Every structure is written in C-alpha cells, then in structure tokens.
Amino acid sequence: MNNNDSFEAVIGLEVHSQLLTKTKMFCPCPNVFGMEPNTAVCPVCLALPGALPVINFEGVKLAVKAALALNIDINRKSLFARKNYFYPDLPKGYQISQYLDPVSSNGYLNIQTGGGEKKIRINRLHIEEDAGKLIHIGNQSYVDLNRAGTPLVEIVSEPDINSASEAAAYLKALRETLVYLGVSDGNMEEGSFRCDANVSVRRKGDPRLGTRAEVKNVNSFKFVEKAIEYEIERQIDVVLSGGKVIQETRLYDSKENITRPMRGKEDAHDYRYFEEPDLPPLILSEEFISEVKNSLTELPAVKRGRYVSEYKLTEYDAEVLTQDKDIAHYFEDLIKENGGRVGIKKLANWIINELLSELKAREGEGRSPIKAQDFLELITAVESGSINRNTGKTVLAEMLSSRKKAGEVIKEKNLAQVSDDKGIEEIIKQAIDENRKEFADLISGKDKLFGFFVGEAMKKTKGKANPKKVNEILQKNIENYKSGRS
Template structure:
C-alpha cells in the first residue's frame, strides 16, 4: 500500500496479539482412539466418536494432556490443576458434532511468557493462556462439489494465546519462530506450517504513540508461513493507520490474508457472526492434574534452545550468532552435538560449527527448496561420515574446495569421505617434490609471465597459483603451492641477480 500519509504514520505504534494453534504429536486423536496421522485416504481414520455419530462420547487422551502440559511448562505458563472442557458451538460441515470440545474460562494453563530477541534486543512476550482443544475436519472443493474429510477431526490441538504486547511484525515472527522451535524441541509438535499443524491468527491494532488504551483490533487469518505473517501484519498496520488518518474508524472484524495479492480482506459478515454459546462439556469431568503428574512431565523436558545457546557460548565458546543458527532446528543441534562428541577434541569446535553452518545447512537450504526433507539429508550424511570429511580436510588430505565436492557426492551416495576421495582420486597433492615438479613445469610454460613477475608485477603470483591448481584439478594443497611457488620464484629472482 502506498500511503499518502506515510509521513504521518510515524506517530502510530502497532499492538499485536497472536493466537497459535499447534497439533500435538500424539499417536491417537484427542477424544477417541483413531490414529492421528496426516495424508491418508479421506475418512479412513474415523470412528463413531470423531464422526459425531449419535450416542458416541469423548474420552480424554492423556497423551495429549501430557504434551500440552509439557508445552505449558516449557513456556513458563502456570499449570491449573483443575481445568474444564467446554463446548464451542457452531455449524460447519467439517465440524461433525456441531461443536468443538475446547477450554474457555478454566484452561489447563494460564499466565506465562516467552523471551525473544529481535535484532539484538531482548523482549518478553507475555502469554495469556495455553489450552487444549480438538481440530475440525477439512473440506475439499472440487469444481461445484464440496467433500468432507474427517480424518483431521478430533486431532489434538493446543492454542497458545499471547497478550497484546507484541509491537511489530518482526517481533511477531521472532516470537512464532521461538515458539515453534520450542514445541518441536519438546516433541510436542512437528511445527509444519504448510500442512497446517502449526498455524497462527494475528490480532492487530494501532494506536497513537503514548496512548494508554488499545485501538480497535482486527483478526487476520490464513497466514500459514512466517513470511505471510510478516507481510499480513505489515499490510494490516498500514491499512489501519490509513483508515485513521483518513478520518475513519477501524472496524472490529476478521480478515483473511490473500498471499497472492498481498493484502487482507474482510470475511463475509455471516461467516464471523458466531455466538459460540460456550458451556461446560457435560460428557467430560473436570480435568484434575496431580503434583506428581506435573513434576514427572517437568522432569521429562530436555534442554531447550535458549539453554542450548547459553551452553554453546560457555562450553563451546561459540558466538551468539553461531549458537543461534545451530539451535534453530532441533535435529541440527543434536547432530552438531553428536559431531562434537565423536570428535573427541580432534578438530576445533568452531571449525565443526563452521562446517555445519556453512556447508551442511546451506546444502539443507537448497534441498529444502527442492522439498527434500531434512531428515533425509541427515540420514544420508551420517555423523561419523561428516566428521570423517572434516578430518580429511583438517589433516590436509584434501583441500576445503574438494571437501565441498565430497559432501555433494556424499549426499548422493551416502558413502564415506575416504571412499569418495579414493574412487575419484581427489586426494590432495601435498608432497613437495610433486608440487615442485608441477610448478617448474608451469613456470617453463609461461616464460613471459615469469619475466614480468620477476620484474615486479606481483599480481602475476596469483596467476601461477591458479595455473598450478588447474593442472592438479584443484587437488594441490594451496598452502604448499604458495610456499613452494614463493620459494621457486625467489630462487629465480636470485638467479637473475646472480
């Protein structure tokens, strides 16, 4: 949006609250024993309970409760030992019972926070609550027909509601990334935004800087990637500021983000005019959690990203940046830690970190774009093989560039570095005599350049290094090449003077 008011918009600040829904990685659904899986034939993981057949009754899946409590504990949210399930009533074809079992006034946990860092600045985002509910099914529209798939109906969900104390899209994204990362670390969620197992609605409002009250908010839905969250919030902030500067009033409404057009649109009034008629779910007794239950879950929580980052800084002496990158993904962090363990001090930790960050992660990124799952990559490059590759480079058997070639090959074949080096004859030429012979050869082949170099055109040194590397197909140890070449040229100069 190109705002004519852009000069005035600086007097506003935005206030954002996020509602995050995350599916839980339980074996079965929240209130029945159907498998909790994705991507199978429609309506094949269903039973009388999740189909909402007459007479069927929900039964609480305690695995789901455990994961929700685990998430709440990790997010510093207080656990309520007594919580109550409610019915949220509305009609929609993907909602078989006509109500969603959720929690409302008495959620399983409430009052917590999550610390984030945006451009080096720390911020504490207050969390209002985390509660348990069930997912709805899915509608599939084909031309003029609509089909209902209820495989997802009854999938365990947690909803995490932040307080409205996020003030920019950047903070919103940082919060979501950290939140998602924690849930994945905990094994609570797979964090998949594309498949909708981790999704978010943003409540956005703006106010004049310094105003104590909140402006009228809109709820932005359909933001299923970090990028869209950022764009949708930015769009909505600008839109609201424009409305106000034009003398209008922001209407409280639900808006859908259109990623193709990069804008938000109001939902039809009817679609959002819900009176959910919440009341206690009479089919389920209140959920009572014991201290023992809670402390057992507390004890099962493994190291979270923040703690890891701190440890990487103190124990591994890595920079904050390196620690941040390495802990962004639980699998990668564990991979890195395993590397260090089997390395047994042979290679400097910083170097291993560089290998992971610069080589493995960039490779992962490329593959990610090609929709190759990261598990597959980690699977292909076994930890011991990756360390083997690092050692080959560190001991000088191959040079860094050849290392990259070996890694690419490793990803294709899954073979060990040594095997690949042998097969492809990639071993570095390091012996003085070998390199010396090649250098002499190159010098002889280029008498003019040699003369120029001797007469003072130092730039030509690089030319000769390049020529030697070319001759050895990159296998020569560059350090050695430099050394010997310097020596040879010095001798030549000396010879000339003599």
Template sequence: MINNFEIIIGIENHVELKTNSKMFSSAQVGFGATPNTMINEVDLGYPGAMPTVNKRGIELAILAVNALKMKLDPLVKFDRKNYFYPDLVKGFQITQQYCPIGSEGILEIEVHGIKKNIEIERLHIEEDTAKQIHKGDLTFIDYNRSGIGLVEIVTKPVIRSADEAMEYVNNLREILLFLGISDVKMYEGSLRCDVNISLRPFGTTTFSNKVEIKNLNSIANIKKAIEFEVERQQEILLKNGIVEQETRRFDETTQQTVQMRAKAGAIDYKYFTEPNIAPIQLDQKWIDQVIANSPELPSVKRKKFVEQLGLEVHDMNIILSSLELTNFFEATIKLTNDANKVVKFLITDILSELNKNNLTIDQIKLTPKNLASLVNHLNDGIISSKHVKTIFPIIMNEDIKTVDQIIEENNLKLISDPIIIQDLLEPILQANQELLKQFNERPERVLKTIMGLLMKETQGNVHPDIANDILLKHLKN
C-alpha cells in the first residue's frame, strides 16, 4: 500500500508498422517466417547498399500523429543512432532523434470514472533491430525483423498508477489497431512496452532515480510489474536507502522484476544526420488526404453504437476489443434492426466458442448474413431460442448452408397457423377439464400448465405468443 510516496510513471511504446515491406528496404515483412529469409542487402548493411523510405510507413505515422492530437512536422528528417550490438548488423539504427514527426500530443483515459489526459512527448519513426534467439550457450540471430518500420511513442512522466498505465496502453493499442497502423499483438512483439518508474515524497517536485522495466508483453503484466516495482522501491526508501537507476525485466514465473543491467547515465549514441536520406518535405495536400482517408476511430464507433443503437458501454468494449469482431458486428447490423440481439449472440455463444478453440471470428464459417438471418427469423417468430441451439453449430462450422436451408432440412420452423394450433390444443383441453374449472381462481397456473403440455406435445415447436392468445380466448369464453 502506497501512502508516503507519489508514483511517477512514463511509458515508451515501440509499435511495428503494418506495411508490406520494411521501412528502408524492399524486403518483405511477415511474422513467423523461416529465419533469415526476409532480408536483403540493405538490412544486412552491405557496403554501398542505399536505404529508401517506405511511403506507407510515413502515412501510418501521420495517422498516429493525428489520432493522438500531436503537432505534425511536415519536414521528415532521419538520424543515425550509433552503437554496436549483435542484433544491429549495420552498427547503427536509422531513427528520428532531433526532428520527430510528432510532438506534444494527448490521449484521454478514464479510470474509476475519472477522465485524464495523458500527455505524449514525442512520436518518431525508426527501424527495428534483429531478433536474438538463445539456445543453451549459443545465441542465434534472425534478421527477418531487422529494418521493419516502427514508431516509438513516448509519454511525459504524468501517469500515477498501474491502472492508469494499463488504461493508457489499452487505449493506445485500440487506436493503432483500428486505424490499421499496426496489428499490436503484444505476444508477437508488434507492440512493446517499456515502463519507467520512480517514487518521490508527496509535495516534492524533483524527480528521483527511475527504473526502466523493459519489454512487457501484456496489459496484465504491465499492472503486475508496476505494482511489484512500486512496492520494492517504497521498501528501499522507507529504510532510507537509495533506489539505483537501472534496467529491469518482469519475470512471469516469480511475478517479480529482476535486474538486467545497471544504468549509470545516458549512453552517448553519437547521433548525427543520416547522410543517405535527404530531408523530405511532405506536401500539405497529401497530408490532408491521408488524414481524410483515415478509418473511423474506436472512440467514435463506441459513441455511435451506444448513443444511436442504445447498446451498453460494457458490451461495446468487448466488441471493440477485436477489430475482426467489430467488423463482423458492423456488417451484421446492416442486415438486421436488432443490434442488441446481435451483440448478445456475439459476446455469449460466439465468443465462448472462439475462446474455447483459440480462434478469431474470421477463422470460423459464420457469416454476418447468417447471423442476421438467425436474429430476424427469431424475431419474426419463425424459429425459437431452442431452435437456435440446433442452428448455431451448423452455421458456425459449415459455409454452404443458409439459415433457411437448415430450418427446412431439420424441420425447425415454429407452428404459427392458428387452425393447426387450435387442433393441437383440443385434445389437451378435453383431457384437463377439471384443471380448466380453476381458471378464475388460479388463471396463471392453469395457463402455464396447459401451455407446458402443448409445448411437450409439440417438442416446443409451437409459436408461444400465438398459442397463448388462442388459449386465453378459449379460457375466457
């Protein structure tokens, strides 16, 4: 429990851009490919190999800058960050140290009903490094990732709790996903999170030594790592100790942060202007066109769904947690007027099946047309909720049959013809004359009993509303 200190948190996110080729070369991008098969001479730093700038990467960076309400620098300049490490074959990384494409932004979050703007210091474009793979005493290098376009997004130290940090990263992830900037899969490394944490006594304004926790790979681990680190630092400070400036990682097995390396001061990377890429002046009309063609932000979708369709915020947060699920939902509600039923089916029956089999909705056979048809037939009284349980497994696993075909082949249609229902009721009424005499004293019991017998007789295949009306008229006469 933190009572004595104010928590100071700043977050750095590295985001892989969703481009077909790398940021400064023509090599293709793809997760999970055979190691060292998606590279070329630029990625490997061959002498004389010249970088070129990926136009799509610039477009995606512009979308991120605009969504985060940042100042956009239309003059794109690149620098070299020089250091030697096995995963950096060129001996330098192309980045934007001095002129980031975006600066001074904000992202609104809401925690425990309180809204807060998280100030974002900068957003810059750079290239990724290669991946190290450790096996026993050996380290292997996969250069497939080397040169993939990134944007690094850095907040100011304005975050004050683990919950705020989680909400910030979650909101940022949502924006980047829906704008098509990145697939933001933390477990694949396309969204990486480094958290800087320090504590200071309440009322002071100076910053203490900060500890950086590297490469947190899930929203849940962000919370766990921060909470553990805050407790660790507080314990040191309460004993009049000094929190050393260092880099740590979160160990999922022990649920603790552990030291990676000490950090005595800032490393001198000897930045200088990238000599092989001339400054690029972006045309304002082109910038405006990129922004005008931007996909709809998730916050806009959420507001529209809640205010125009009357849906619950909690339900919409579940839908908006997945781009595929949101696209499916939007396609379905174009074909039916009952958005609430669509949401109910998506977040219960369908998500349960998806989670059980670790699938996304685009990996099953269900189509928006079939789900909308199911909802419409249910609302029109053609089928019952009992029939839905039979239809669902078929439309989720077979891509040929329509809901109408399934209804016909399995004889699932509700009986709604009043004459047929009347004929079905006659023998039941005749057999329960004594019960019918109790209608005036116990109308609800009589009605439920007769309806129950009718449903048993027809295996639940009678339209309940029509049957109920017919039975009431009979009982009241």
C-alpha cells in the first residue's frame, strides 16, 4: 500500500436505479421485489415469439422527474435501442436501452466535500430495463425472470470525481434526491440502487486520462468507498512498478477488501447497438414536461437551506432532519400543529435528541408511529412544566410501545410533576431532617452536597418534582438557615 501524492484519481460513476412504478417498463407485469420466482412474468418479458413491448408512461414520468431534479436537459425526442449480449438471465438476448439519443443529457449535481461544494457534471440519464437474476445454490444455477423488464434509469457522471470520499458523497446526494422524489427506494442491499465505478489514475498535471478499470456492482456505500480506495492504490502500484493498467471489469471482494479481474471490458461496439424496431421514438410534449416539473417536491439540499435561514436551525440540525424524507415531513407537520407555541429549535431538539434515538433503539422503525399532534401534546406537557424532562422521556418510550397518548400515560402512571411550592418545601425539609450532618456540611461550604439534596428530593418524588423549583426552594432554605444563624 502507498500514499503517493504525485498521483490523482479520475473517477466516473454509472448508477442504475430501479424506478418505483407499479408495472414493468414494457409489459403489464407487477414491478415488485420478493415474489415467488417466475410468477411476475408474461410473454413480453419472457421474450416469447411475437410478443411486443409497450412503453410504460409512469416509468417515463419518473425518469423525467429524476432528470429535472438533477438539472439534466430533457430531450424532446429520444430513441430506444437494443443492447445485444448473451446471458442466461436475458431471454431476449438483448436489453432495451437508450444509446445515441437518451431521454436526457447534460446535467450536474452539487456535492459537499472537505474543500466545500463541488459540481459533478452528469453526462446523461437514460431509460432501460433490468435483466433477470441468476441464483447459484451448490453446483446448480437457477434463473428468476421476475426482475426482467423492471424499469431502470442509468445515470452516468462525467469523470469529475477525484477520490473515494467524493464518490461516496456523490452517491449519497444522488440516492437522497431519488428517494425524496419517490423515484427510487434507494435500496443498495436488494440491488434496486447499484453503482459501477470507472477508476483511473494519472500523474498530477498530466492532461491525458489513464486507462480505466471498471469496478462492478458494489452493494453498499461503505464498500463503494473501500473498493475505489483499493483500486486507486492498486493502479498507482502498477504504474510505479513500471507496469500498465489494463482496461477490464473487476469485482470487489468485501471479505478480503480487494478487487479481482472479472473479464475484459466490452466497448460499445461489442453490444452492436441498433434502434429498437418494435418501439416508436419517445416524444415528450412541453405540456408533459412542465406538468412533471410542477410535481417536483422540495429537494433535500433546498430544504436544508430553508431550515437554516427560515427556522434558524444549525447546519447540523438541518442535516439530521432532512436525511430522511419522512422525518422532514414529520418535523414540518409538527411546526404546523404547533402554530408557534413552542419554539422551533425546541421541536427540532425533541425529534433529534429524543424521538430519533428512541426509534433507533427500536430497530426497523424508521418513521414515527406517533402522530405529530400527539407528539406535540407530550412536548407541550414538558415545556409547560406539567411533567419534567426525564419523565417526558419515559412517557415517550411508553407512547411508542403502547401507542397510548401522552395524557393517558401521564394519568395512568401518576406522572404529573410536583410543582407546588408547599409540596416541595415539605419534601426538602424532610430531606434536611434525615441528613442533618450533610446539611451542616453544605452550610459550612461543601457546595457539592447541593446536588445530593436535589437528588434526595427527586428520589422522594420518584423524579416527579420540578427540578427548577427544587433548586430554588433548597437555595432559599440554605439562605434562611445562614441568616437565622448569623
């Protein structure tokens, strides 16, 4: 391994994302994951003779939506093409894709890097269909064609990425955008969002591009970063030892953290592309494009900016709240329900510090099962002092497991806070009586014992005493005692 600063990596990413349509791209079969093998199939996706494809307009709509969000120009006329290759999971012997005239080209996505914002240009976004799937068990191979014909977009970046961490930032921003739009579920593990990386290295200042190797189908963000890191170092080692990087496709082995050669890389001419004779050109009207444009929701980066400027949140808070579309919407619902009673920063803190950590502890619950309105009831109970913050946490946990409302939990468990001065006064007197020596020490200057008495009072009320009141009344008792004595 080396860390040679005289080299620079040049990386381009090809991302395939399945589209969240109800049906496949060119036939009416359901587009779902996890069905019994070979049950979501028909003559079109099985490639039976004479069956003809029909364009799914829902798929086109989602592709155009993604392209608009990625600042990619929509081409009013585009063509479908056949990409020919032979593989057991591809019954037609070709994939319907787009080649010379894609549905959209020339866009960009801004990413956050250590050195600030960076613009990564996007060469194109085109529509295609997925292949089926091979499953290998022991020495047998099985083919499942449920996935054959699933709508995909392929998004090809320009080679503007210069490190593994930039690649990860690009992927993260891209995935976030597609998930926000409802275009993709972004699931890398299930393969609905996949990434191939073209990696090459060159000496800094050299305008020529080095020979690239393609690293295929890495199935998590962490592995994409590791695979690219490994590949950059491998290529630098090859060049430094006087060898030549060869153009090939490599597979990443996550167990050993290395890439291995898989096959020589095909060039475009190996696919013998030609225009798909069974489909007409795809013509998009201005009306259709502006309709899709109007349906675009606020994107995460815009949301983050708005949270900072409009709600005065920190960049960090805005980042956490917008990471997940559902959480962002939940936060906005909470603001609406609240109508200005509780400060927005406080609402944000309740989600970030309490709700999200509770949800995280209950694995698999990405979205809050508590209605915004009910969560606000709990927040108001704490902020108005009718229960204290720690009790609030207990109530939240109980609400999440029993689905009861805050008021019910507080009443049932008798959790309402002891706030009346008399009640607290009595409890403090009791604590002093029971701990005369400690109280004398406190009076004579052992300030640390203040906390001890607060603790005693909280214990006696099972944590229900209003801590602010306990502090005030204890302080008053100390002062009374001191002035009485002097």
